Amino acid sequence: MTDAQIAQRGKGALRTFNEAGALAAADVHVAVRLATLAGESDADVHLATALAVRAVRAGSVCLDLNRLRDVTVEEDENGTPLVAPEDLPWPRDEDVLAALRRSPLVVGGGPGGLRPLRLIDTADGPLLYLDRYFRQEQTIRRVLAEREGRFPEVDEQRLVSALTELFRDQTDPARPAPAPDRQRVAAALAATHLTAVIAGGPGTGKTHTVARILALLTALHGRDLRIGLAAPTGKAAARLQESVRAQESELKLPPDLTAMTLHRMLGWQRGRTRFRYHAGNHLPYDVIVVDETSMVSLTMMCRLLEAVRPDTRLVLVGDPDQLASVDAGAVLADLVGRPITGTLNPVFERAVPHDLAVPRDLTAPGDFAERGLSDAEHNRLRGGIVRLSRGRRFGGAIADLALAVRQGRDDDVMAILESGGPEVSFVGPSDLAALRADVVRSAEGVTAAAEAGDVAAALDRFESHRLLCAHRDGPSGVKRWARQATEWIGAATGRYLDPERWYPGQPLLVTANDHDMRIYNGDTGVVVRRGDELVAAFARGEEPYLLHPSQLSAVNTVYAMTIHRSQGSQYGTVSVVLPEAKSALLTRELLYTAITRARKHVRIVGTEESVRAGVARQVLRASGLRREIPA
Ligand SMILES: Nc1ncnc2c1ncn2[C@@H]1O[C@H](COP(=O)(O)OP(=O)(O)OP(=O)(O)O)[C@@H](O)[C@H]1O
Numbered sequence: 001m002t003d004a005q006i007a008q009r010g011k012g013a014l015r016t017f018n019e020a021g022a023l024a025a026a027d028v029h030v031a032v033r034l035a036t037l038a039g040e041s042d043a044d045v046h047l048a049t050a051l052a053v054r055a056v057r058a059g060s061v062c063l064d065l066n067r068l069r070d071v072t073v074e075e076d077e078n079g080t081p082l083v084a085p086e087d088l089p090w091p092r093d094e095d096v097l098a099a100l101r102r103s104p105l106v107v108g109g110g111p112g113g114l115r116p117l118r119l120i121d122t123a124d125g126p127l128l129y130l131d132r133y134f135r136q137e138q139t140i141r142r143v144l145a146e147r148e149g150r151f152p153e154v155d156e157q158r159l160v161s162a163l164t165e166l167f168r169d170q171t172d173p174a175r176p177a178p179a180p181d182r183q184r185v186a187a188a189l190a191a192t193h194l195t196a197v198i199a200g201g202p203g204t205g206k207t208h209t210v211a212r213i214l215a216l217l218t219a220l221h222g223r224d225l226r227i228g229l230a231a232p233t234g235k236a237a238a239r240l241q242e243s244v245r246a247q248e249s250e251l252k253l254p255p256d257l258t259a260m261t262l263h264r265m266l267g268w269q270r271g272r273t274r275f276r277y278h279a280g281n282h283l284p285y286d287v288i289v290v291d292e293t294s295m296v297s298l299t300m301m302c303r304l305l306e307a308v309r310p311d312t313r314l315v316l317v318g319d320p321d322q323l324a325s326v327d328a329g330a331v332l333a334d335l336v337g338r339p340i341t342g343t344l345n346p347v348f349e350r351a352v353p354h355d356l357a358v359p360r361d362l363t364a365p366g367d368f369a370e371r372g373l374s375d376a377e378h379n380r381l382r383g384g385i386v387r388l389s390r391g392r393r394f395g396g397a398i399a400d401l402a403l404a405v406r407q408g409r410d411d412d413v414m415a416i417l418e419s420g421g422p423e424v425s426f427v428g429p430s431d432l433a434a435l436r437a438d439v440v441r442s443a444e445g446v447t448a449a450a451e452a453g454d455v456a457a458a459l460d461r462f463e464s465h466r467l468l469c470a471h472r473d474g475p476s477g478v479k480r481w482a483r484q485a486t487e488w489i490g491a492a493t494g495r496y497l498d499p500e501r502w503y504p505g506q507p508l509l510v511t512a513n514d515h516d517m518r519i520y521n522g523d524t525g526v527v528v529r530r531g532d533e534l535v536a537a538f539a540r541g542e543e544p545y546l547l548h549p550s551q552l553s554a555v556n557t558v559y560a561m562t563i564h565r566s567q568g569s570q571y572g573t574v575s576v577v578l579p580e581a582k583s584a585l586l587t588r589e590l591l592y593t594a595i596t597r598a599r600k601h602v603r604i605v606g607t608e609e610s611v612r613a614g615v616a617r618q619v620l621r622a623s624g625l626r627r628e629i630p631a
Pocket of ligand 1: 200202570
């Protein structure tokens with residue numbers, strides 16, 4: 001750690017924690033500043049405050065005081081921790097708690113009139129919040145509870161006949177889909193409750209269901225229904241719009257529905273901190289659908305719920321097992337896992353009686369036919385929550401592998417990986433021939449199309465293979481593997497891929513949002529020749545979006561990218577370079593996200609030790625949404 005990263009004002013334990021890398025300089029600065037303003041001199045409170053700031057930086061909403069010592073520390077070049085976390089000068093847990101209970105930072109009354117921390121007791125132990133995040137959680141809880149207390153008016157007969165019409169048997173469209181059909185259950189929930197949460201892995205038909213929900217609500221409430229479609233990223237919004245429009249004529253949906261980023265829907269305004277839509281100026285929609293909700297942070301969810309009109313139907317869709325937002329919160333997973341308080345609308349129960357009546361244990365097992373709903377699933381319906389479980393896109397090994405990872409069955413994961421087959425391969429870190437061939441083939445295909453000015457083919461081939469890494473730096477990181485890919489491509493084609501210049505076939509990754517240019521962090525595109533000019537092309541539904549490369553303010557060449565950035569996209573073949581087993585980034589959520597990016601083939605490059613370590617390590621983002629907290 002450099003001197004610049006060591007907070008100069010930290011003393012005692014704060015300094016030791018900072019030097020070990022368990023706290024960043026910013027954590028220490030914030031803690032010392034708050035303590036000074038509030039006149040707090042207790043060293044245990046200083047440490048707890050800095051750890052609470054650190055927790056938010058690491059993605060948690062609060063600090064779980066029962067897991068105070070759950071910190072990571074800095075490692076040397078050999079991956080050896082500078083100090084074992086347990087050897088840090090930890091105060092006794094009960095002393096920290098007692099000091100917090102009397103601290104002016106928690107109870108207020110200090111010289112500055114500040115109360116920046118909240119200490120919340122729950123049945124599972126105390127949580128320490130930065131006040132802002134506690135208020136955001138409370139807003140989410142309050143708005144959801146208010147919405148659970150009321151049901152929308154629905155014409156029951158029309159609901160039943162529209163459900164029958166929209167959910168048909170795949171093999172015999174003259175008949176309704178056989179029960180249980182969780183997609184039909186999801187649509188009925190969304191029609192009869194103000195908030196519905198539709199969870200499901202890739203290819204379980206989430207967007208298929210969203211289109212049917214829109215058709216159902218249009219049938220119930222008329223074509224003047226104001227529909228708002230949103231997603232956390234521009235890329236995800238474009239995909240949502242594309243899939244909804246693809247079903248427009250079949251389902252007689254209102255024409256030309258558009259999807260936008262959540263920022264745009266809420267009315268992001270240049271130079272202003274406040275959105276145009278908020279608690280005092282509600283969003284003008286009758287129904288709002290948010291896709292890829294797993295990437296929505298706590299703060300954005302709070303802003304959205306504040307801005308939603310009390311009678312607007314809200315449908316939150318996503319995969320709670322994927323990596324969560326880069327900012328604090330794992331709201332979708334929390335919403336799915338939170339204590340259920342609502343009641344079922346009796347209209348819902350009368351609309352899908354057959355789906356609800358199938359007993360759990362009398363249905364066919366496996367993926368082919370759906371099993372009856374479990375007791376836990378019945379219970380979650382009261383919270384407006386349904387999980388689609390039947391894979392519709394890829395059956396077979398990729399789906400089995402993803403499920404085994406999600407359920408932490410490491411022996412099954414290894415068995416699937418080692419059985420090989422057309423969909424899954426597992427190679428050692430030095431067994432790179434097939435990876436090299438895929439990297440070169442995909443680059444050559446992209447370049448040929450880009451040189452010929454064929455934008456659609458260039459973008460299509462660009463999606464045929466993607467090299468994903470957990471880390472940015474180090475031997476298994478993006479930088480090293482991008483360099484490796486560049487060398488392979490250079491050796492195969494005899495071309496020098498000059499990083500300083502634009503060239504046809506150059507793969508691009510946008511690294512920051514640019515709302516004015518409609519380009520978003522994580523968007524990927526390709527440089528294509530257009531006559532004498534080069535253009536940067538991005539996939540956007542049916543029409544690609546073209547820009548002059550000089551209009552891109554934050555962009556990298558991307559021969560490899562992080563798994564985090566690949567979220568919300570799928571590729572033909574995905575090659576995943578695993579880091580060493582001890583890497584803290586290597587988690588179950590990361591592996592699951594990487595595997596489920598693949599449509600046709602997933603190749604894992606790494607060791608058995610790394611695979612098993614990844615399956616075993618779960619991200620634990622502390623939050624109060626999953627607990628009972630008094631209003
Ligand atoms: N009930 C169904 N009958 C027939 N085909 C279906 C059904 N549900 C989904 N599909 C098809 O399965 C495929 C996957 O569905 P869809 O894209 O809606 O899944 P998804 O959960 O949104 O996936 P992702 O998370 O990857 O976007 C699509 O081709 C869709 O048309």
